[in-house]
Amino acid sequence: LNLDVVSMDKQSRELVQRALWSAAVISYRRGFTTGKAHLKPQGARLKIPESFVKALKPEHKKAHEEILTLADRYIAHQTGLHEHISICALLMPAPKPRGVFGTAATRMRLGSPSKERVQQLGELCTSLIKGLGKQYQRLSDEFEDFVKSQDLDELYKPPRPGPRGA
Numbered sequence: 001l002n003l004d005v006v007s008m009d010k011q012s013r014e015l016v017q018r019a020l021w022s023a024a025v026i027s028y029r030r031g032f033t034t035g036k037a038h039l040k041p042q043g044a045r046l047k048i049p050e051s052f053v054k055a056l057k058p059e060h061k062k063a064h065e066e067i068l069t070l071a072d073r074y075i076a077h078q079t080g081l082h083e084h085i086s087i088c089a090l091l092m093p094a095p096k097p098r099g100v101f102g103t104a105a106t107r108m109r110l111g112s113p114s115k116e117r118v119q120q121l122g123e124l125c126t127s128l129i130k131g132l133g134k135q136y137q138r139l140s141d142e143f144e145d146f147v148k149s150q151d152l153d154e155l156y157k158p159p160r161p162g163p164r165g166a
Contacts, residue, residue, distance in 0.1 A: 021113055021118070022075050024121060024125075025067055025070060025071045025075055025121070026071060026075060026076060028067060028071075028121060028124065028125060028128075029067070029068055029071040029072070029076065030045060031045075031046070031047065031048040031128070032047070032048055032053075032068060033047075034047070048128065048132075049135075052127075052128060052131055056124075056127075059120070060120060060123060060124055060127070063117060063120035063121070063124065064124055066117070067117070067120075067121060067124070086105070087103065087104070087105050088103065088104045088105075089103055090102045090103065090104055
């Protein structure tokens, strides 16, 4: 997504950039953490093999670890909004008489990532997609070999009901 070609003010652009960054980081993180599967009720989500992380170049391994830490501490698990809010007293500016104009609560937020970190996340995702593509192909080939080794007449028989009668 090229935000430079979208007509919006600076504040809106920054909001969209933060939202896209957060979504990308959370999506990347899912493969390295435990949790519920999206497509299988009560199932565990697939986990990226540790060999992926071990095979990373040192700079990508550092980026990987920092991205997961960032996601865990600041994006996925905000332990409470009070940890991210500052309460301020708004004082009357000089030359006006000293006094409190009011109070305000400001939410503290993490700044946007550097261009280098965004690029590294893209490279990590590209590498991960290639690795998963190879794993998918290997598993597909194994399944095809298994199916070809089965009795063809058995494969054409109607399916038997499962344990729940489904």
